[in-house]
Amino acid sequence: MADLQGKTVEYSKTTITELMIPSYANFGGKIHGGILLSLIDKVAYACASKHAGSYCVTVSIDNVEFLQPVEVGELVSLHASVNYVGNSSLVVGIKVTSENVKIGTVKHTNTSYVTMVAKDDDDKPTRVPPLIMETKDEIRRFVEAMKRRELKLSFNEKMDETKNRLDLNQALDILKGQRCIAKLDVG
Numbered sequence: 001m002a003d004l005q006g007k008t009v010e011y012s013k014t015t016i017t018e019l020m021i022p023s024y025a026n027f028g029g030k031i032h033g034g035i036l037l038s039l040i041d042k043v044a045y046a047c048a049s050k051h052a053g054s055y056c057v058t059v060s061i062d063n064v065e066f067l068q069p070v071e072v073g074e075l076v077s078l079h080a081s082v083n084y085v086g087n088s089s090l091v092v093g094i095k096v097t098s099e100n101v102k103i104g105t106v107k108h109t110n111t112s113y114v115t116m117v118a119k120d121d122d123d124k125p126t127r128v129p130p131l132i133m134e135t136k137d138e139i140r141r142f143v144e145a146m147k148r149r150e151l152k153l154s155f156n157e158k159m160d161e162t163k164n165r166l167d168l169n170q171a172l173d174i175l176k177g178q179r180c181i182a183k184l185d186v187g
């Protein structure tokens, strides 16, 4: 079967800019993390479906760490591009920045990596076009996405091993010195 025609990273690059209105704020006056997550998911979908030429679903969102708060009145921009493609999966890298237009400062709030899978009309994963890379950064991002995927797999395997090996006595031992109280009779 002939492969699909490749598409450049440039072709599906997507930016969304949104004003942070008061109804997006929490009780402390800062923007809810969930608002940003929803925007991340939205821009990832736009970017991935443009590359795939089909409907896509979100599989995972990695490395969501909000390092700086976003304030009401700031303009949040989400810059998305396809970093990696597999057979039916794509990884979209998203850089989130927040701009205070009055004082002219721009802060980088986070960078996240969203794995999406392209689906056909029968809801089955479907092949996506290869990625045409035209810059050193695009090549670096593709390889980094492969490494991130490998590391995540090995982390998940190690975590499963740890969970399977952990018994109650070990758990209680580990908890010594932690700020918690185990209220059960171990016998």
Ligand SMILES: CC(C)(COP(=O)(O)OP(=O)(O)OC[C@H]1O[C@@H](n2cnc3c(N)ncnc32)[C@H](O)[C@@H]1OP(=O)(O)O)[C@@H](O)C(=O)NCCC(=O)NCCS
Binding pocket: 057, 058, 059, 060, 085, 086, 087, 088, 089, 090, 115, 117, 125
């Ligand atoms: C993700 C999903 C499509 C995988 O379906 P599946 O039948 O297991 O399909 P496959 O095993 O063929 O995997 C399809 C692709 O997903 C990737 N994938 C599956 N699980 C994954 C995971 N946890 N992390 C990263 N990639 C994953 C596979 O590596 C494969 O990629 P490739 O085609 O590029 O090699 C399916 O579980 C699904 O539809 N989940 C719900 C997604 C959704 O509705 N999201 C919205 C949230 S409400």
